[in-house]
Amino acid sequence: MKRANSIIEIFKKQVMESPNNVGLVTDFSNYSYDEIDKNSDKVADELLRNNVVKGDFISVIMHRSEKMLFAILGILKVGAVYVPISREFPEERTDYILKDTDSKIVIVDGDINLNNTIFTLVANDDFFKRELNSKVSIPLINGDDPLYCIYTSGTTGVPKGVVNTNLGCINRISWMQEEYPINNNDRILQKTNYIFDVSVWELFWWFFTGASCVLLEDGEQGNPEKIYRKIIEEKITVTHFVPTMLSEYLNYLEDNSIEDSSNLKWIFSSGEPLLPEYSSRFYKLSKGTLVNLYGPTEASIDVTHYKVSGEESQIPIGVPIKNMQVVIADPKTLKICDEGKKGEIFILGVGLAKGYLNNPAKNAEAFLNNPFGTGRAYRTGDFGYVKNGLIYYVGRKDDQIKINGYRVDLNEILFHLKKFDSIDDVRIIYTKEVVNTLKVYFISKEKIEEESIRNYLQTKLPKYMVPHEYYQLDKFPITLNGKLDKKKLLELSNSKLKYLQNYTDKLDEKQKAIYNSLALSLGKQDIDLNKNYISLGGDSMKAIRAVSILRKNGFNCTIKQILTSNKIIDLCQNIVEDTSEFEDDITPYGSVINTPIIKLFKKYQMQHPGHFNQIRSKTEENLNVGQIKKVLFNLARIHPELTAIFLKNGTLTIENSPFSNLEIIDRRSDQELDWKKELDKLLTDGKLEFHSNEQLFKVVVFEMSNKCLLLFIAHHLIIDEISWKNIFDDFDQLGKNILINSDYEDHKTVGTSFRSWSYFLESYKKDFVNSSEFKYWKNLNEEFFELNKNLNQLTITEVAEPVVNITQKISSISSLKKIIDGSQYTILDLILLLLKKALQKNKNIEKVPLLVESHGRHDFSGKLRIENTVGWFTSFYPLILTKESTTEEGLFKIHQQIKSIPNDGIGYGLSFDNLNFIMPHFLFNFFGEITEDNNIQYVKDFFKYEKNEINFINMHPMKIDVMILNGDVTISIEAQQRFYSQKVLKKIVDEIISETLKLENTEVNEVKIEVDEGIDFDDFSNILDKFN
Template identity: 30%
Template structure:
């Protein structure tokens, strides 16, 4: 007797113990059985007397079909046996009403399933013990050859089972689900293994999933009693290079070959090497059942998902999945089992040419169910209207209510309306046509809002542009949107055909105010065009109609209780569509909108001061900005009047919000996390964030808003099962019209809704639907990232760098993503000669500040992976080079300032180094301000750092300020 080395090797004995129950035939007495048992085991294993099994004869004081008897049998079937002890445990259970059951338990390292069945057959008189002998099993584990080893190493062990929920306290406990198989095929184990791999690949997004197999070796000698089970790892190729038939054939070949076995040691080494795990495995020893009885192939699941094909009592095929409750809940296991069976049935009857990707996991009913899951909880009750018409209603209701406040000055709804009318009349006089795009390039002032409203009143389409953006980018926008008129209060760098109109010129227009176009376009026509970062390397204009904005407000107004009692802030850049929500959210619900000057928006202290002064009730923030605000607020005793905070623009880590809830309980201030996309009109979903979300670190972004709906689809546009990641598609009332003048791109991203009327937007975001219909957002599918609320396309930055004639190759990566403020873009270039600083200067002409790499490191070549892709891990640490040789900062203040910068930026700082070129950004600027305050250094307005971004420059200004006090 020798033991085989089983996989997985790290499990408790119960994972490798199997058991069998048989009802004793009528007339077989306990005494007779005991005698037979003695003779049989002495014949088979007499040479190992210390491991000889004995028969335990026990009475159960209950009828054989009672619950007590049932519990007793289950307990015996699941009682483990140590691999080193007795070769077998045999328990005779004699019931009070006469019948008796024999329960046999063995460890796979001693006896395989067929051996156990033989023992049962002998003890129940179906076979004679003389026909069987103990056989040694040492020869069966052949080492894997080099090619097999290579395949294992290249396979994907990264499965996380994130599509199920586990119970951390479950220990070894194992659940069980059973699904009937309707259409059997020729080679059940091979087809089933391929099906398991296929489903796993879909669930875990793996091209080379790994499936473990534990079962008898093909050359198992007949009539032998012993251990003949061995492990096998199957690495399946789902890339599409193989047809489904080839996949099954390969699997069958691997199962039938004597090489390629994986023993416990190799298994452990592989997992240590890859840092992963084998998520699913097959037990292939379910022999054809004879007579009544129960076979338990494993007492606890050796693999998180242990798949056992077998037979039903009436001879049909069925699949049993035993799942470790620590990793997989019952609902998810049932879904998995159902999909494996469905995949199996398709593979078993695969037509030639069927590729793995053709296999459907869900039937129609389940597809309908998943589609319904992405629908909102409530229907949207609304009427499509124009933005300016809804605004007019608010003016009519409360003309004297304050609409806009900025730095102490206010405009009532009537005044705002009148001023916008005058602007609109002036625009019409300048020949603005219906549907014409008009640029609005104004800072955060009341006139920004007036101008937008005026453009709408003139039945034109506004194109917001942030004057802080680089000239080249603004020029691109003006050209791409074919702007004839740009409302701007400084020289607009557009050049070309756009003419600049200053707000004063529109204000002093003598024309007839209130003269609107008699016939205006429908609510379904464009209202604004916002430019977003584009994956092709240049920004693209998203055309959004009036009705979408009105739908957004209809979807949220009642739930959020939005109304005239509220005060909102306009905090965000007009080029970031969060501001669309801020502006129209306030003005279409009769609230007051406080325009936040740019410099205030950069300083959490000053912004908090504004929130307190203006008694702001509705606040919209990116999580990174809110973190800073929370910090500033914590230092004040006084509480803010904020009753609603909407998070948007980047993923929310809810955990730090616990401190906020301590100051602002949920019944005082509601926090809502919203997932959104410019192309679907600001928001898509909403998730209330409470202490529960903060404690659990939930990543849910909630249900779709009324009027919006979600699909999570695979690469072929099919819905993926609940819990499985795929690409988020958004349909409903928020879907934008198109990308301006980009019909091809529009056709790629705005698709016909596969399940209902209308269109869906293909977001490029990864997500999954939870069983309750909430969405989890899992990041971008491509290289697009969110940085401090801005959507940044790394490829766009890379293309800009490659546009530079002195750059031959470039790579752009996002680093330090654990800390929102520490997140920064680092670029690597292979220069054809020339100076990296010059490359940076040229890039700065095209890229806005938030897209400009913090560092540009020159390299001789870019590191590549074996597949020829950029090896991101092979990139060196970025070089943060001071612009000039370091010269000690002069003066006491300058010295202190440099120390603060060094502590915040983590690099040496010279007096003339540019803060932003050293990797500084707006969030670091806030940290510098906070650190200076902590050290008792003079406070300074945030704008000074932007105007004087060097230690010497800032020290000079601060000196001036303090000496004049």
């Protein structure tokens, strides 16, 4: 079949083949191929009437809409070149582009002020209503004829116009269709701003195959919620994300507990390096395929590709596309580099641009007579290397960077800064501390307000190029060899924040909570109350994150509110609390559907299932027995779960009845109590065990002469650590209320009931086996099953006692914090590393399979309120810990594993019915930091009373609990003596303590390789060499 010479020829061919198919979808209308053709004819006809001829440049300044697409296709129909210009560009930049291209006409869709005499075609609704009786005759267009001209940031202070051809674009999209095919049922989301070249394939690929193009509402390309809704509602199958925006999209899915149920099959990512953590998170949430693309504007969009698996430690940019060649060569000698050696990336092939418009000097520098063969070669300024046939990108040699996918040349910003009155000298540093930030350091004899510099730059540069922070100095710090000391510059800017802490003294608690949320979204601890969000480094994506954090903290606000507010102090004063009333749709009373943790409980097949309890004690000096009864009555109304019973048929049921499981023991003749004696008596009398149809929450009140001592006993089926906190918080508040008003009654609800939670999980589980999350757990469980099968082979068969246990302090929390201070790692990461090493040594194994318990209170829908609910919410998931060569590597691997667990691990429990089950050998639970109230005790001596040891025979061979109690990090290990002796447990604990002491004298650094754009390339290469 004859290959088309032009993009418009391909479009016309598809119009002939499928005139009535839907080609374009907007928020308000659908347009068939024939309708698109006729509307674009109207634009072409008007251009011809105004003497536009083939090769003329036509500028477009329009919103994303059907009119924008009609205008671009109309330009192509007369053989002209379209030049996209953002409506947000400063006038100076727009004027420059119009003059540089010598645009014959500029097409707009509404009122716009232009400082020139170029003819303006207003392509509004009225324009497209008129009838056109004649067909437009398309001139002969060759593959080498220009198609579009996109402007990128320029070193000399002015942007560069890159002219690309029909042939380059056809080659690029034809390759895409061959490698990642779509058909007439596919729908491509067009959301990239048309001033960036990714928009080119979004705007044209669909008509290569009869598919549809769906336009995202203009201005919403940075809003993950809108993107997600559009993807779902319009059944999008193909889309693109800059990696930064991909991360924000994944944040949205994770924060709102959304399992991506979309039809997406191809998700392309380009514009900046794609991090492995993004891809691993992506595959936990999406069923589609992620593809990493690389290519400069000067080479028809993209020149390499790589299909990402989600398991890479470093993601390559891949291999060249069809009819393109990539060469890695020494930037000075142009000698091709051997595999593994870093060099500059050169691009060859039919996709190369014609060059920079009106810029022969830059063309001579960048577009070379091909030193590697025939034709031309484009030197990118990017550096990379080849390994196993794949190309890897490592950075740049110049001052060109990418911010959220936008190409920015720091020299263009410097060019304008040096022209600002009174600035004597200036430097810019780009950092990736937590968020991408441009920092300006300048010297001036006069005091200059940073707002005046920012306002000036906004008249010269696009918004994404205007720096975030400005620092006026007397002189620049220099190193011993006379170079700019960038490290000291960054220290200076960080020290400037110290005085900001004083600003927050006048904020009330609500305002401080808002302040802290905004600072967190910016990746900072302290921010200036008198600056606006954008000037502090904020942008739309960070604002989205801010809204998410604020909502979690009980506040209601919008992205627009954050971005348009003049000062942070205004936001602190004006953001309101979320006061919407919550109503649970499901009654809290009735049978509870078995949750994953209840199913696990049943799998234990305990000989005494009524003796699986937790006990807490409380000293009460203010309330008498009568008042305590009233408190408990109200407590059970607030938390209906306290009236739960376990029926003989194995069903957990919440009864709509008053709390009744209360025993009063008269000890008014005593001032102190012998706890051991009392507990032994309760145990002997069977009062620490629950029976069928008995309320699973019991309170024993010892009424003494000067106080009451309360013993709270709860079956684990209705309780967890967070539940205990909720119970005691509400107990104390109710006590205060009853002391004030003896007739006080509480009718409030705490939010989502545990019964409602069980119904929600059952609903969520319905299609779970078809999700990518289920596949994740299924694959992990296969290895977990095999590892546990080997470990569960008995080594000891005859024992005197069924269970052995040990409880011991291993360190202080302050000592452990010092080990990881300044790194990304958590106390949990460190404890898991210490435990893993001890178990590996003791069991002589490389892999340690832990079943890890977690709090499980994860709101999948964004509509649940389970923080204050009483119930056993615990989730559990497998974690396989492997060997490492260094402490840093071990911490890094564990940290990444935990970070990658989807939805707090609750999906593993939901997968239970469809997985091979074996009793996990090691059960691990980290309780975190438990602070004892003076009157409430987590009494370690209660341990042996909390469950009958014989129950443990059918459970895990080893159960490990770690908690931080009153500043001490304590480990409790309980083990079946069929597997472990007391001596072995002691060895394990001693090994943990020994490893802890070693680490307390060691500085732990993060394992992180990241390009710092402030480092010279040669320095960066030396750093990389240490890792290669």
